[in-house]
Amino acid sequence: MAKRRKVANPLALAVLAELSAEPMHPYEMGRRLQEHGKDRDIKYTRSSLYMVVEQLRKAGFVAEQETVRDTQRPERTVYALTEEGRAELYDWMRELVAEPQHEYPRFGVALSLLAVLEPAEAAALLERRLAALDATAEEIRATVRGAKESGVAWIFLIEEEYRLGQLEAEQRFVTGLVESLRQPEYSRTWQEFFRSRE
Incomplete structure (x- = not known):
């Protein structure tokens, strides 16, 4: 604790x-x-x-x-x-x-409430996020490459390597989530759920 x-x-x-x-x-x-x-x-x-x-x-x-x-x-x-x-x-x-600590990232909040968006819109927004994640990951890779070429020791780059690892994990997760949101079964379930609440 x-x-x-x-x-x-x-x-x-x-x-x-x-x-x-x-x-x-x-x-x-x-x-x-x-x-x-x-x-x-x-x-x-x-x-x-x-x-x-x-x-x-x-x-x-x-x-x-x-x-x-x-x-x-x-x-x-x-x-x-x-x-x-x-x-x-x-x-x-x-x-x-x-000691790992629970953090409260804003994206986690959005994911916990994702069902309020229509599946097609949620998937499109997540694809925009993927494009931004790709750009950020490439920027970090370039920074790390440049720093290593300049002789910066790896220990001084670990926070960038960590950020890159997090981004890559998020990219894999979001890619899978977009595929799931595009499944006809999810769209049917989502529509039935919201119709039952009208």
């Missing part, structure tokens, strides 16, 4: 991970998250990043190390990871890697 965390936002985990490398200010954290492609997996804005850093500070996971004054930029506070923050980072990572 997942632990109740003082700061449970996934962005907080990314901040702890970035600070495990070296102390830095929030602007630099955001730049590195983008540079490393983490913004594809963790949704955030500049203000939410600053808010999470403040939550981590209040929880005792990060501490202000120094304030940097630069004539061309506003004053910036550099944060460092505390021992409690390092322990939280590793504990949280171990939990996420080892």
